[in-house]
Amino acid sequence: MLPISERSKSLGTENAFVVLQEVLERVAAGHDVKSFCIGQPDFVTPDHIRLAGMRAMIEGKTGYTPSAGIPELREAIAASVRRTRKIEVSADDVVVGCGAKPFIGYVIQAVTDPGSGHEVIFPVPGYPIYESQTRAQGAVPVLLPLRERHGFRLDPEELESLVSPRTRLLILNSPHNPTGSVLSRRELESIAKVVERYPDLWVFSDEPYATLVYDQEYTSLASIPGMTERTIVVDSASKTYAMPGWRVGWAVNRRLAPVMARWVTNTDSCAPSIAQWATLEAVTAPQDASVAMHEAFHRRRDEVIDGLNRIPGVHCALPGGAFYAWPTVTELCRRAGGLDSEALRRRLLTEAGVAVLSDVHFGPRIPGEGEHLRMSFAASSANLKEGISRLARFAGAAGREEVAARR
Numbered sequence: 569m570l571p572i573s574e575r576s577k578s579l580g581t582e583n584a585f586v587v588l589q590e591v592l593e594r595v596a597a598g599h600d601v602k603s604f605c606i607g608q609p610d611f612v613t614p615d616h617i618r619l620a621g622m623r624a625m626i627e628g629k630t631g632y633t634p635s636a637g638i639p640e641l642r643e644a645i646a647a648s649v650r651r652t653r654k655i656e657v658s659a660d661d662v663v664v665g666c667g668a669k670p671f672i673g674y675v676i677q678a679v680t681d682p683g684s685g686h687e688v689i690f691p692v693p694g695y696p697i698y699e700s701q702t703r704a705q706g707a708v709p710v711l712l713p714l715r716e717r718h719g720f721r722l723d724p725e726e727l728e729s730l731v732s733p734r735t736r737l738l739i740l741n742s743p744h745n746p747t748g749s750v751l752s753r754r755e756l757e758s759i760a761k762v763v764e765r766y767p768d769l770w771v772f773s774d775e776p777y778a779t780l781v782y783d784q785e786y787t788s789l790a791s792i793p794g795m796t797e798r799t800i801v802v803d804s805a806s807k808t809y810a811m812p813g814w815r816v817g818w819a820v821n822r823r824l825a826p827v828m829a830r831w832v833t834n835t836d837s838c839a840p841s842i843a844q845w846a847t848l849e850a851v852t853a854p855q856d857a858s859v860a861m862h863e864a865f866h867r868r869r870d871e872v873i874d875g876l877n878r879i880p881g882v883h884c885a886l887p888g889g890a891f892y893a894w895p896t897v898t899e900l901c902r903r904a905g906g907l908d909s910e911a912l913r914r915r916l917l918t919e920a921g922v923a924v925l926s927d928v929h930f931g932p933r934i935p936g937e938g939e940h941l942r943m944s945f946a947a948s949s950a951n952l953k954e955g956i957s958r959l960a961r962f963a964g965a966a967g968r969e970e971v972a973a974r975r
């Protein structure tokens with residue numbers, strides 16, 4: 569048989585897409601499933617942005633663009649980053665790519681060498697691509713647990729115990745997928761105190777949910793004194809403007825910009841031209857549509873968390889950002905016959921008609937941290953209400969079965 573590389577065989581994946589396939593198959597087979605497993609806004613891209621895309625198409629803006637992106641968009645992103653992150657950046661510091669995701673691989677490749685023992689620290693639970701790209705690029709993954717007792721926020725002391733002169737990259741993600749936790753300015757200052765002791769340490773600040781913060785003002789690590797130079801601010805149009813399928817994201821860092829642009833040249837050549845022109849409209853036009861989506865997510869967050877906390881055996885902390893609930897379901901798992909979170913997720917899909925993800929889709933289990941599910945509230949209020957009722961019915965039945973079994 570013709571060989572396939574070990575690194576390709578061991579490449580990780582994003583299980584949201586695997587579960588989505590499972591859900592689609594069940595729906596195609598005639599089952600009624602309410603799905604809360606995918607992390608994308610349930611809104612279509614606002615009209616004015618789609619029209620800008622159409623205009624670009626009609627005007628024939630169909631060629632390659634510079635690898636770093638069209639100058640107008642880089643300029644607009646720099647202005648937006650100056651305003652929202654309160655840091656001094658220019659268009660030269662901005663590189664546009666096909667979403668935020670490719671920058672995870674570009675940056676790991678830009679700051680680590682394969683086989684050199686360079687370490688990458690990232691949060692667990694966390695976005696699964698951090699680990700798969702770290703391994704694929706031949707760097708050493710170091711898992712930083714986010715614990716329930718710290719509100720699923722990074723504990724600077726635990727970070728301090730893991731960082732060393734071998735660490736080349738720390739990946740931060742606030743607001744956080746999957747827990748919805750948000751780092752406060754004070755916590756970022758404590759993180760900065762650890763980081764500043766290591767001159768070779770870069771920070772990848774994964775910020776695609778930066779506009780989706782509900783209870784506090786957003787702070788980026790880049791704005792903490794001394795952190796701008798070594799922080800790569802990464803954001804995208806996917807969540808803020810409901811544009812995940814357009815594939816536009818960006819990374820901002822003065823020193824790494826030319827390196828990242830070269831990686832874009834070596835992979836996609838450039839982000840799609842039409843999508844870049846549409847994103848220019850998204851970033852520069854009045855932000856009313858994004859504000860309206862933010863309000864909808866905020867309302868749904870309150871409804872969903874309230875609903876989850878009324879279900880016996882479920883406890884859910886209030887997520888400060890993003891559009892994910894991360895309920896602790898350890899007790900529900902026990903009542904349902906000693907399941908783990910993944911077995912519970914499967915039963916919820918097949919018996920209750922509710923599709924969610926489980927914690928094992930976001931990294932290995934952390935001993936002592938219990939069982940969790942991820943429920944996206946980027947879904948209509950009606951669907952969320954029905955989903956919560958189904959979960960409550962399932963939990964009620966599990967409770968009755970447990971009582972019956974004890975008799």
Ligand SMILES: Cc1ncc(COP(=O)(O)O)c(C=O)c1O
Nearest residue numbers: 607667668669695745804806817
């Ligand atoms: C934490 C995190 N980072 C990066 C991404 C990638 O987003 P995109 O490539 O669509 O900009 C996602 C998408 O779900 C995410 O949750």
